[in-house]
Amino acid sequence: MKMTISSGSNLEKILKSGRHAVTAELGPPKHSSPDNIIRHTNTLRGYVDAANITDCQSAVVRMSSISAALHIMNNGIEPVIQITCRDRNRIAIQSDLLGAYSLGLKNVLCLSGDHQVFGNHPTAKNVYDIDSIQLIQLTRRMRDEKLFFSGEPIKEHEPKFFIGAVANPFADPFEYQVDRLEKKINAGAEFIQTQCIYDLERFARFMDTCVERGLHERAYILAGVTPLRGPRAAKFMQTCVPGITVPEEIVQRLAKAADPKVEGVIICTEQIKYIKENIKGLSGFHIMAISWEEVVPEIIKGAGICPCP
Numbered sequence: 001m002k003m004t005i006s007s008g009s010n011l012e013k014i015l016k017s018g019r020h021a022v023t024a025e026l027g028p029p030k031h032s033s034p035d036n037i038i039r040h041t042n043t044l045r046g047y048v049d050a051a052n053i054t055d056c057q058s059a060v061v062r063m064s065s066i067s068a069a070l071h072i073m074n075n076g077i078e079p080v081i082q083i084t085c086r087d088r089n090r091i092a093i094q095s096d097l098l099g100a101y102s103l104g105l106k107n108v109l110c111l112s113g114d115h116q117v118f119g120n121h122p123t124a125k126n127v128y129d130i131d132s133i134q135l136i137q138l139t140r141r142m143r144d145e146k147l148f149f150s151g152e153p154i155k156e157h158e159p160k161f162f163i164g165a166v167a168n169p170f171a172d173p174f175e176y177q178v179d180r181l182e183k184k185i186n187a188g189a190e191f192i193q194t195q196c197i198y199d200l201e202r203f204a205r206f207m208d209t210c211v212e213r214g215l216h217e218r219a220y221i222l223a224g225v226t227p228l229r230g231p232r233a234a235k236f237m238q239t240c241v242p243g244i245t246v247p248e249e250i251v252q253r254l255a256k257a258a259d260p261k262v263e264g265v266i267i268c269t270e271q272i273k274y275i276k277e278n279i280k281g282l283s284g285f286h287i288m289a290i291s292w293e294e295v296v297p298e299i300i301k302g303a304g305i306c307p308c309p
């Protein structure tokens with residue numbers, strides 16, 4: 001991939017320089033105070049190259065991704081805002097993109113969004129005016145062609161985002177997931193963050209297919225990992241969360257551990273080391289430890305993936 005910088009974001013510069021990136025994830029609070037997210041920012045500063053700010057994850061009302069991202073940026077970590085298609089039509093999406101870029105936010109992750117039935121307003125009306133692939137394509141067009149979604153020209157000051165998307169190697173049918181990833185890259189996604197990985201064998205097959213197709217040369221793929229607090233969390237992920245595969249051996253290992261939380265961190269560290277040493281085509285790691293941010297530095301140090309200063 002050529003070293004042509006589109007957005008000027010730190011994350012883009014790191015990935016395009018050939019260095020592996022480390023990103024984390026921060027969930028905005030379910031209230032209006034920024035204190036907690038600033039505290040988590042202080043915990044992660046110096047350990048990650050950027051941090052995703054989720055957009056009402058699990059369809060639960062939280063502080064907006066854009067507002068929370070500004071607090072994070074002002075406290076020393078570059079944010080990656082999330083924009084979902086669930087809650088906004090194309091007018092509102094473009095308004096948010098323009099506003100976010102005006103605040104200095106340069107990275108955006110384009111998502112469909114969890115369905116509202118899973119959240120705390122299950123009777124809310126969803127929008128889905130466009131899907132995530134269309135969102136990627138149209139956001140890229142705003143930047144590169146200076147056009148609104150309607151085709152009307154943006155006369156000046158177009159938003160120049162570094163554009164990301166997600167991939168789930170564990171959803172079925174398996175073969176379709178690589179096809180879907182390729183569609184997102186064709187639409188204009190420049191970096192990819194995967195769903196959390198527990199089934200290393202299946203992830204290896206997914207990445208082998210990506211490498212065979214050359215997708216790793218067209219977008220930067222970051223492997224997603226999530227530490228588990230204990231066997232109950234592992235069993236819940238295994239049985240109740242669609243699109244995630246948790247091997248039974250991990251559940252049993254946590255169940256037998258003297259301290260399941262310590263064991264969960266060790267397992268996550270081992271997974272990163274294995275992926276780093278054995279799976280080709282990756283450009284870094286995305287660590288998702290929502291509501292457990294304090295263990296992220298320990299995982300990063302233990303796995304030997306500390307970002308360069």
